[in-house]
Amino acid sequence: MLKKRKRGGPGEINAGSMADIAFLLLIFFLVTTTMDTDVGILRLLPPIVEDMTPPDKVKQRNIYEVLVNDADQLLVEGQPMDIKDLREGAKEFMTNPGNSEDLPERTLVSRAECEQQVANFRSYVAQAQNETDKQNYQKQLEKWEDKLNAVKLLGDYKELPGAAVISLQTGSKTSYDMYVQVQNELEAAVRELRDELSKEKFGKKYTELSDIKEDEKNMIRAIRMVYPQRISEAEPVDVTQKAN
């Protein structure tokens, strides 16, 4: 009797319900999983400056002033504006197609000039007396190298002055929704300009360039030189008074 039992061994566990159990777990994870990744508008805040020296007086033509009041109404460059027109307005500011006196003057950057400046700053860096000078020259050198890169890829181009900036100010009761919409329109203006330029020069949209490939990385840098994204998250100023 004993022998018989041994020979049979313990019966196999029925694995028929294994699939059901796995299904149950699977459904649990399917339900709890959130696949959404966080998306949003990325911004860099300016660092706080300790010394309160008033900044150089920037020419009015170099500032694109966007005010949003407490009632979510827009005042752009002193004129009331609908949010729908903001994108075109910002694009006009950045391109200045009619060489208007009220919009930033874009200066031509040529290859010869870039090569000259790069050579100059190379020698300055090499001859710099102290560390701070060297760092300053190094920064200048990098800036000109970036420009040279842009000229190589795009040909001579027109550059926005360094002071040109879109300044966005809100009232204390402006809704966050409106603020995001304005940010979105400004972002869209820059993106559309970059896309157009990229399409014309490289046959590919700017947003389709990937920074993993070395040559496309340079293209991105070049396009950013022509249309920099300069939206100022300036010191908060209550615009309630101004806008009224």
Added chain:
Amino acid sequence: MSRFKEKSNKGTPAISTASLPDIIFMLLFFFMVTTVMREVDLKVKVTLPEASEVEKLEDKALVDYIYIGPPVSSSLGTEPLIQLNDQYAKLDEIGPWVKANNDRRQEAEVPRITRSLKVDKETHMKIVTDVKQELRKANALKINYSTARGRQ
């Protein structure tokens, strides 16, 4: 004739379901690995505004969230509150919070940390601006206005 008959009698053999558990397990492991459980309980109501020009936040491990919105429990009123981690916070707690989060990470990663602002769209800008000023003071400059994908 008999040949045809024979065939139809046989019918198609049943599909073997022996590998079904394996397939299910594979799916199960996929979901187990990709699942990220929600880290905090939301104590404020946040309806994100919509935007079209959005970018993805690449590295989830390097994102900290600040929630701003009206509190969930109505006993606390309807004024928007700030939530850091799992609790309500005041403005002056943002600085220490940033520092604590920086210390938690490797030094090289600190400049790459993004603070994602999840703000209810009905909120007034006052509180958002104040939070931004606090972040600037704490030298946490990389921020993200979290939005939903939409519009246009």
